Amino acid sequence: MRLATWNVNSVKARLPRLLEWLDEARPDICCLQEIKTTTALFPEAEVNELGYEVAAHGDGRWNGVALLSSVGLEDVSPGFPGEPSYAGEPDETTLLDEPGLRKPETRAVGATCGGIRVWSLYAPNGRTPESAHYAYKLEWFAALRAVLEGELRLQSQLVACGDFNVAPTDEDVWDPAVFVGSTHVTPPERQALADLRALGLRDVVPTPMKGPHPFTYWDYRAGAFPKDMGMRIDLVYASQAVADRVTGAYVDREARKGKGPSDHAPVVVDLS
DNA sequence: ATGCCTTATTTCATAAGA
Numbered sequence: 001m002r003l004a005t006w007n008v009n010s011v012k013a014r015l016p017r018l019l020e021w022l023d024e025a026r027p028d029i030c031c032l033q034e035i036k037t038t039t040a041l042f043p044e045a046e047v048n049e050l051g052y053e054v055a056a057h058g059d060g061r062w063n064g065v066a067l068l069s070s071v072g073l074e075d076v077s078p079g080f081p082g083e084p085s086y087a088g089e090p091d092e093t094t095l096l097d098e099p100g101l102r103k104p105e106t107r108a109v110g111a112t113c114g115g116i117r118v119w120s121l122y123a124p125n126g127r128t129p130e131s132a133h134y135a136y137k138l139e140w141f142a143a144l145r146a147v148l149e150g151e152l153r154l155q156s157q158l159v160a161c162g163d164f165n166v167a168p169t170d171e172d173v174w175d176p177a178v179f180v181g182s183t184h185v186t187p188p189e190r191q192a193l194a195d196l197r198a199l200g201l202r203d204v205v206p207t208p209m210k211g212p213h214p215f216t217y218w219d220y221r222a223g224a225f226p227k228d229m230g231m232r233i234d235l236v237y238a239s240q241a242v243a244d245r246v247t248g249a250y251v252d253r254e255a256r257k258g259k260g261p262s263d264h265a266p267v268v269v270d271l272s
Numbered sequence: 273a274t275g276c277c278t279t280a281t282t283t284c285a286t287a288a289g290a
Contacts, residue, residue, distance in 0.1 A: 009289085010279055034289090036280065061280050062288075125290060165290070184290060210274085219290070220277035228274090231290075257274055263289085 001071065001114060001245075002027045005161040005234055006255070006266035007122070007217070011035040011066070014262055015043055021255055022050050025268060028071045029113045031120030033163045033264075035064035039078075039106075042066060057109040064106050065122050065162070071114030080108050080147040084139045086124075086132075107140070116242060117155045119148075121162035126183035134183060137165070141192035149199050156241040160201065163217075163264065164235045168193055168203065171213065172232035184233065193235075202243035204236040206267050207250045214251050217264045225256055234267050245271040 004027035008014040011032060022030065035042060035058045042056035051070045057078040058064025067073065085102035110119045121144070124137040144160075152158055166189040170176040179185045197203065208214040215230025224230065238246070249269040256265040 013279065034279095125288080127288090127290090167290095179290090182290080217290075218274095223274085223276035226274040226276080233290075253274085260278095263278075 001029070001271045003029045003031075003116075003118070003159065003161070003236070003269045003271060004266050005031040005033070005120065005236060007033040007163040007234060007262060007264035009034050009036070009262040009264065011043060011064075012037055012041075013260070015046065017255070017260060017262070019046060019050065021252075021266065022047070022052070022068070025252065025266070027268065028069065029116070029118055030068040031118065031161050032066040032068065033064075033120060033122040035066050036061060037064060055109050055111050057106045059103075059106045062105070063122055065109045065120045067109050067111050067113070067118060067120045069111065069113040069118075072112070074112045075110075077108075077110040079104050079106070080110065080144065082143040082146060083108065084136060084143055086136050108144070112155075115157055117151055117158040119160040119162070121160060121164065123163060123165040125165050126189070129181070129183060129186055137183075138188055138192060141195070145192075145195050145199065148196065148201070152199055152239060156239055158239040159236060159242050160196070161234075161236040161267070163233060164193065165233055166190060166193055167231050167233055168235070172215075174213070174215070174229040174231065184231065196237055200240055201237040202240060204238050204243060204246055204249050204269055206236075206269070207248075209250055209253050216251055216267055218256060220263050234264055236267055236269050238269075242271065247272050
């Protein structure tokens with residue numbers, strides 16, 4: 001079985017690249033992040049053509065996640081219980097469940113696919129450590145941890161993957177000096193990842209197809225990709241039972257090349 | 273060659289990304 005996760009940075013803008021990649025890499029389960037469209041406007045028919053069922057969860061311009069599966073898609077969960085809402089100042093665009101109660105952003109979708117509980121996750125960015133967005137990011141990880149802890153009691157086959165927006169170690173950024181004082185590398189963010197691993201989740205570190213670091217993201221600007229100025233922020237956190245099945249994992253950096261790429265590359269994991 | 277930002281929307285400017 002082949003599992004993949006990819007922050008596509010708009011499923012509409014990336015549709016030709018996405019379809020081409022799915023056809024070539026043939027993952028059985030594919031987690032997508034930053035679809036940047038609504039659930040209703042997800043290009044479901046095009047993906048169905050390739051043999052995938054779709055669970056999309058998006059609300060418009062920002063964020064949005066999806067799960068594609070050719071091995072079944074059951075017990076779909078758009079978002080998770082206790083998922084916090086952004087804690088900053090609301091404005092006229094803020095989505096409300098009811099007056100005064102904000103809806104969570106569309107950052108998680110879970111489903112059971114081929115006997116594995118799978119989560120496609122897009123963690124908040126955090127912006128700056130002083131920002132309300134940063135506190136929200138840490139709250140979001142804490143709420144996620146609680147949900148995964150509960151699910152792991154019932155389901156040994158589980159994988160939480162996606163864009164975690166945290167580089168686990170200094171080895172996972174191209175130049176740690178550049179990130180001093182920035183989000184993605186602070187001790188509390190790294191502790192949030194450590195708290196997930198403490199549940200028994202294993203970081204499935206992929207092989208970089210070139211260079212020493214398995215980076216998954218390179219900024220569009222300043223020629224970051226050809227210079228390999230990247231970060232490893234797209235992660236596959238697998239339960240021990242899934243980790244025991246891993247036969248290989250790699251970053252498909254070919255997908256970051258050429259015309260109209262996402263700024264993230266897919267992470268591909270093969271399971272026995 | 274891997275090649276110097278991109279996306280959707282409140283569009284001819286802005287906010288956000290990490």
